[in-house]
Amino acid sequence: xxxxxxxxxxxITGGKPDRFVNQYEFMELIMEAPRxxxxxxxxxxKSKWGITFVWPEGQLGVFxxxxxxxxxxxxITKWREYVHAPEIxxxxxxxxxxxxxxxxxxxxxxxxxxxxxxxxxxxxxxxMGMTEAMMAFYEEPEAMHELIDYITEYELAxxxxxxxxxxxxxxxxxxxxxxQKNSFVSPSMFKEFFLPAYKKIYGFYKSNGVDLIVHHSxxxxxxxxxxxxxxxxxxxxxxxxxxxxxELIKKYxxxxxxxxxxxxxxxxxxxxxxxxxxxxxxxxxxxxxxLYFIPNLTQGLNVSSFPGVYEEVSRSIDRLSxxxx
Numbered sequence: 001x002x003x004x005x006x007x008x009x010x011x012i013t014g015g016k017p018d019r020f021v022n023q024y025e026f027m028e029l030i031m032e033a034p035r036x037x038x039x040x041x042x043x044x045x046k047s048k049w050g051i052t053f054v055w056p057e058g059q060l061g062v063f064x065x066x067x068x069x070x071x072x073x074x075x076i077t078k079w080r081e082y083v084h085a086p087e088i089x090x091x092x093x094x095x096x097x098x099x100x101x102x103x104x105x106x107x108x109x110x111x112x113x114x115x116x117x118x119x120x121x122x123x124x125x126x127x128m129g130m131t132e133a134m135m136a137f138y139e140e141p142e143a144m145h146e147l148i149d150y151i152t153e154y155e156l157a158x159x160x161x162x163x164x165x166x167x168x169x170x171x172x173x174x175x176x177x178x179x180q181k182n183s184f185v186s187p188s189m190f191k192e193f194f195l196p197a198y199k200k201i202y203g204f205y206k207s208n209g210v211d212l213i214v215h216h217s218x219x220x221x222x223x224x225x226x227x228x229x230x231x232x233x234x235x236x237x238x239x240x241x242x243x244x245x246x247e248l249i250k251k252y253x254x255x256x257x258x259x260x261x262x263x264x265x266x267x268x269x270x271x272x273x274x275x276x277x278x279x280x281x282x283x284x285x286x287x288x289x290x291l292y293f294i295p296n297l298t299q300g301l302n303v304s305s306f307p308g309v310y311e312e313v314s315r316s317i318d319r320l321s322x323x324x325x
Contacts, residue, residue, distance in 0.1 A: 003109045012234060012257040014291050019321035021294040022314050024302035027113040027214065028105045030166055032097035034089050035117070038062045048086035051126050060305050066129035073128035076136045076143045083127060083147065085154040088161050095165045102166035111170035111212055114162045116155070117300075119175020120197050121184070123151045137189060144193060152197040156204055163208050170212040171205050172237070174300055178219035180242050187223050195227050202232040216300040218264070222248055229255045236260075238298045246287050253292035261288055264299045268309045277309060281316035285324065295320075 002010065002018050008026040010017040039045035042057045044065075052070040055062040064070070073082045089095075102112045118126060124147065125133035136144050162168065177183055183190065202213050215228065218238030225248060228236055239245055239260040248258055261284040267277050284295050295317050297310060304310035 005107075005109055005111060008111075008294075011291060011294065014254055017290060017325075019325050020285060020290070020317050022317045022321075023294070023296045023310070026111055027170055027172060027302075028101075028110045029113050029115055029172060029302065030098050030101050030168070031115065032101055033114060033162060033166065034094050034098070035115070036086075049083070049123075049127070064126045064129075071127075071129060073132075073147075076128065076132070076140045076147070079143055079147045079150075083150065085150065088158055090161055090165075098166050102168070107169065112166060112168045113170040113172045113212075113214070114166060114168040114210075115172045115174075116158070116162075117174035119173055120148055120151050120155070120201075121175050121177060121194060124148065134184070137185065137193065141193075148193055148197055152200055155201050159201065159204055159208075163205075163210070168210055170214060171202075171210050172214045172216065173201075174216045176219055176238075177217045177224060178221045180240060181220050183219070183221050183224055187227070190224055191227060195231060198231040206232055214259070218260070218298040218300055225252055225256065235294065237294075237296065238300055240298050241284075245284075245293070246289070249288055249292045257292040257294065258288070259294035259296045260298045261293070262295060262297050262313060264297045264305070267313065268297060268299065268304045268306055270306060272306060272309050274312050277312040278316045278319075281313050282320060285317070285320045290324070 004026045007017050007019060008021050009015070011021050036047040036049070037045070038053050039055045039062060041055050044052060044054045046052045050072045052065045053062045054065055073079055105112050124144070128136070205213060212235070213233050214235045214237050215233045216237045218240060220240060220242050222243040225236070229252065233256060235257045237259040239248070239258045241261055241263050245258050245261040262280050267280050281295060297304060297313055299305070302310065
């Protein structure tokens with residue numbers, strides 16, 4: 001029987017896996033690494049960048065406040081006056097838990113995965129608001145390029161410390177690039193503003209011992225896949241069914257792999273049932289096949305919003321492995 005790491009490599013290289021990769025099993029996420037934590041449900045928290053995040057009761061996640069009082073970046077043309085990157089803490093005590101966790105991982109079986117959120121695109125609209133960010137790409141492109149360069153340099157500085165401290169061989173990077181039906185920006189705009197930034201970021205990781213780049217975007221982003229490949233992404237996690245995953249595998253398999261196709265919104269809700277989880281998991285596995293595909297809830301962590309959903313999907317994946325391999 002292949003190790004989890006070996007099975008992942010067989011799957012994404014077109015080899016001979018002996019079962020489906022079961023969701024996040026190949027990654028050991030080092031969640032203890034210092035980062036800007038978000039509030040818990042019902043809470044509010046200001047990040048080190050000054051962004052105020054709120055998690056309203058009864059909602060599934062957080063989002064920044066962008067009223068006049070809380071918006072960080074009030075004028076893109078004066079971004080240097082408003083945006084100040086936080087210091088990166090490198091002290092041993094702050095990193096001790098992350099280092100200890102990474103040291104416990106059997107790297108023959110799993111990848112040690114550093115996690116980064118929020119990514120470059122999300123940072124632009126977290127700082128100023130979605131509408132303002134979208135308008136700034138058109139009205140103030142020079143200032144947006146400068147801001148993106150500044151955000152990118154911070155990411156690179158953090159990456160350097162992360163690599164020195166825990167020596168990850170995988171990075172799990174969040175940056176949502178679309179809604180359910182389309183990307184937030186056009187492919188040409190994405191190429192201009194974000195491809196250079198991510199080539200720097202992912203290129204730095206790859207040149208410093210990180211073998212595997214997993215990028216989370218639980219969205220439609222099929223129109224951006226060529227740029228994902230160019231920037232060095234190995235696995236796109238969060239690929240929703242609106243992308244037509246089987247067609248993406250047919251077209252791009254061997255250049256990039258796809259992790260998801262079990263839409264969290266369809267499976268992970270208050271009245272979920274094991275039957276729904278089994279149905280959606282079977283559809284995904286049989287439609288997408290054994291290579292270049294990892295069945296997974298589209299949510300961007302190895303959890304579900306409602307208790308038991310993630311585990312039920314994992315049980316269904318194991319059952320289908322016994323049936324299909």
